[in-house]
Amino acid sequence: MTIDYSELLHAFRPEACLVAGALLVLGLDLATGRGRTAERRARNAALLGLLALAAALAATFAAAPTGPVAAGTMLLDPLARVTRTGVLGLALLVLAATPGTLRLPHAAEYVALLLFATAGFTLMAGTTSLLLGFVALELASVALYLLAGFDKSRPESAEAALKYFLFGAVAAAFLLFGFSLLYGLTGALELPGIARGLAAQPVSPLLLVAVVMVLVGFGFKAAAAPFHLWAPDAYQGAPAPAAALIASAAKLAGLAFFLRLLESGLTAPAADGPPAPWTGALAVLATLSLVVGNLAALGQGNVRRLLAYSAVAHAGALLLGVLVSGRAGPGPVVYYAVTYGLATVGAFLVLAVLDGQGGAQAHADLAGLRRRSPLLAGVLAACLLSLAGIPPFAGFLGKFLVFAEALKAGGPASLPGAIALLAIALSAVALYYYLIVLKEALVRAPAPGAPAIRVPAGAALSLIATVALLLALGLLPDLLLRRF
Amino acid sequence: MSPLQACLVFSAALFSLGLIAVLVRSNAILVLLGVELMLNAANLNFIAFWRYGPTPAEGHGVVFVVFALAVAAAEAAVGLALVIALHRHQRNVHLGDARRLHG
């Protein structure tokens, strides 16, 4: 058995760009950084990082979907391509906003970690192997734990990182244990082999335990209740760009990975057999997330925690999308995740800019944002309205697609249909808490003496691009949907 | 109880032991070690399944354990670095004291 290394390189070209870029960033900083101002070093590192991301994006675009590669550990299909493009784009937006907003030492290391995390995301997007998937997941997670704790001057950052890490590590242990059981039951590590192995045996208790352990890992990545408890603390304590990445790209990549795992690994190939063993548990997670996320968000006076709880609620909708993706294909749920990621990135980047100028935690810190910076207020409004599902922003269509598929799957009386109805009813609640934030930003007068806010050029560009993408995807969803 | 089942019960016990450590101990370093035990338990499973499984020649279990060991090492390093970072701010490593973020 041999392997064609040129094919391997072809398959992993985006990751190669990212890793090479990360090493270059570190090397360049080591070689030339001494004696330069911290700001200059940060700008250089960010520029190089942007180049690496752009190269990876170009490589992703250039690669046509070709099917299984790298000895069957990767599958380059439309899902992988769209997800890779999505995570790279989201990382690009986050990194572009970094210079001028995040004033941290060790900027080169920060950029390198961001690139490594993105490499983990792109690997997760296409892997069909438990082994590669686990390593990629850990690569992304470890880099994110570190990014969350990167602000050494604030105790909150360290605490957030430690809690995130602890929860993540326990979830990873559960996931690994689940993987070991799946391996034991089927003797295979690649998803097609696992599916074949499972088709040949009845559903055993051990398989159910393994499936639930996999769902624990998924629930952690997606911040689904009751595995969401880390999210509010991590979102609040982490530096805003890191939180943006955790909430957007990490979620998209995790969605793609677990979607593939559940759909092509843990579902019997027979089309009209009994429902897959994960259906019930996933439905429970989706329902819990919708209720808990929306209710808890209502009580929040802190913008970031509010975004975290709303993330839990959105995780419920995402899980609902996964639940019906067998029938509808991955299009709607990936569209949802991409547009949700965009809106979240926009909201967190607004907070990141504010962090550079006095901080923004409580709702009241946003008071008078419209006067202090119309751009920030406008972007925040667009992103929150998209999260709330108000047309013409893309969030509306994401909700529409997922809920419509769920209702189509069996009418309002079926399980997905009932969850969709619940989600529709709760979206009215969601609107309320988003409007509370918007009221502060758009309507309240600023605190006396609050200065105008200067938005750094990179952040401004990135914010405008985010809103433009939200609008473009909302009005022309075919840009994304026809890739499937 | 077949030997394979014995191995699996052994690993289940180790996994639960690690989990209990995570849940009960308040020193962050011991909590991390509990997580390491949980990862070790999963590795025991891989080896046991490889030993008694249908396709030992493929060596999937062994390969996975090699990677899992590397992952565990990375997690340990990062976890301990985070514990030290927390120690810098609160001068101890009690998880119960890390409650700035809540609600």
Place this chain on the structure above:
Amino acid sequence: MIALAAIALCTLAAAAVALALRDLIHSALLLIASWVGIAAFYLWAGAEFVAFAQVLIYVGAISMVVLFAVLLTRPPTAPVSPARSGRAVPGFLAGGAVLGLLAGAVLSSPLPAGTDATPAFGVRELGLKLLVPHAGALLATGALLTVALLGAVVLAAGRGKEDAP
């Protein structure tokens, strides 16, 4: 089977005592014993290379890091024992429930019988596997270790003059 029972008992006992002790140094030493027990299990199962790696990584590297961390974070005064909190009972309940669930599932599921003969899987086969089907994972693991090293150094390093606010 008897060897297995002995290994399991020693490992579990060492781990349990380690996690119950108050003194962290003693805990760390006992944990090393438990990791050695796991390595013994790998030897018993015929996975020599994995046993070797386990000793190298856990006994050689991780335990050192843990010891360092313990020394670095040790409180200046004598260790104060934290008061018994209300966590113990729910913690043991949850852990016991997980154990019961896992063991119950194991005992009630049909499992492949396998053979008594120890399978042969030498270092050469392992190397081939690593290089051929799992080359991608190998590269990713390299990146992961780089990340861990880089991040751990940045985060654990004390605040130099450039970190000062």
Place this chain on the structure above:
Amino acid sequence: MMHLPVQLTWLIPTLPAAAAAVIAVVPARRPGLGAGLALAALAGSLILAVLALGGALADPATRLTHTFTWFAVGHGAIRLGWLLDPLGTLLAVMVAAVGLLIFTFSLGYLREDPRAKQFFCFLSLFAGAMLGLLLANSLLLLFVCWELVGLASYLLIGFWFQRPAAAQAARKAFITTRIGDLGLLLGLVWLQDATGTLLLFDGGRGVLEAEALSTLAGATTVGGLAVSTAIGLLLFCGAAGKSGQVPLHVWLPDAMEGPTPVSALIHAATMVAAGVFLVARVFPLLAADLALPLAPVHALSVVAAVGAVTSLFGAAVAVAQDDIKRVLAFSTVSQLGYMMLAAGTGAWTAAIFHLLTHACFKALLFLGAGSVIHATHHEQDIRRLGGLRERLPVTGATFAVGMMALAGVPFLFSGFWSKEAILHAAHGWAVSQLPFLVALAAVALTAFYMTRLLAEVFAGAPRGHGAETAHESPAVMTIPLVVLAIASVSLGFLGTPWWPWLQRTLDPTFKAEAGGAGLMAVSIALVATGILAGWTRYGRHPRSDARAPDPLARSVPRLHGALAARLGCDELYAATLGRLNAALAAAASALDRSVWDGCVRFLARLGVYAGIVSRETDEKALNGGFNAAGDGLRASGRAYARTQTGDAHGYVWMLAAGFVLLALGALLGEAR
């Protein structure tokens, strides 16, 4: 004459919407620029709408549609489209024309407001969305515009957000209408599921065409209802919310907290009529169950009943209000009920006729009220006005025209003819005479309260400082009044029984009702009675003192008190839904104390939450403001958030417990 190609329909709504986007980024220092842009864009839309109307009138029987694929998903595609038919284009012309007049009026009304730029931005957004709603050939596109209209209305009601009442009213309007919209959305999803499309007309495959209608009417669902009835009623929920039908009317009077031009444009002439338009638009769907004699209930009967109740309720409550805008607001509620009544009795053309005339004279009345308020330094209490006839001659004269049109003074005024059409339809309705009798009562009441309003405001002597120092408003405000007054007279002649041009245009199969002279005489007599009664009580001896009690309060104090309190409708909500909520909360706290703390607390919170949601519609939410309900909601959220203790052990414990419960559930589920 040149006609607008249907492919270019999108220009009509897009022009104002684009203007809104441009105005948003124009610097605030140049308010004139924003206003000019808004006016120019709407004028452009008006011209295009007139061209479109010309095309639609040239051949009313064939509908011009333009359909395009928005995006494809899975095996299907979502298609949207535009539709140019007499119904949509006629209303589009009306919206653009009335909007243009109100934009002009706003130039004067908001001259001193520093945020005028924003105002025009929101108004333009509203106009764009409203035009899109009227011209959409897809219920999905209609829904999108419908929500945007609601958003613009929210922004405009709350425009003077410094006033707490305005902010509360805005939120109340948004949430109440959203309750209705929930029904609309469910109806749309069901419709899409049942027919596979949301296009109205699609060459035989649209939801309003014979094939889909017979499918929908043929299938039955719970309780023996035809699917078409169920969907139709769900759609009607949305219409009832937007058009302020009882019991979802509570938001409309409060919406008068917005600037008066907003009240005129949105809450009198256009947006609130969107519900009536929707009913007219999907009329074939609502009427599809008429062919089923055994159906337990016909959708149209519900529409007619709701409309009848609303028209009587609004008119009765308007009698006892003291705020000039509130009188007009309840009058709007009543007139909207009237239109629904017409649509429910099958005469949707009469409903649209009344919609058009009402838009003109109600906009006129609101702008007249705005002129009064502007001239008297924001005095809205009619007891402190009075004697404005001499001081505001133009406003007074045009207001009187509007009053007579609304009251239905015979022959010359448009309201008379459209009201006649509705009465005829209700009289001819075979199912029940009740709506007809209710409508007759409302006619008399309407004449009565409008006479009262006119007499209190314009007759007698000034009774307050504002009224004493009033001066006529500038020309930019009075000219729109005059134009609207002329329209209020002339529009009526488009639909007289002898020449029902409008009805025939809208519905080529329209047949004029026979034998109306007797009925007309009855209605004229009722109008005369109403005006006479109003005049004897309020006009002949005008009150001399602002604190003097209302004549009606002297003669029938209890009735007057009940009406002034809006018939206790809001209190009723508080007593029922609010008490339910209290019971749920009590149950929740009882459960809280029990052993199953964690799990049960969650369920109980859910119960409290359900109670709070229902309470959103009630009086407590009204007076204590939506803040009270909002605070209740947020308190339950905070209670939940307290489980987020910050303790990392607790988090991991939750993970373990979640795993155990999920796994046990999966095992038990599999064993079963």
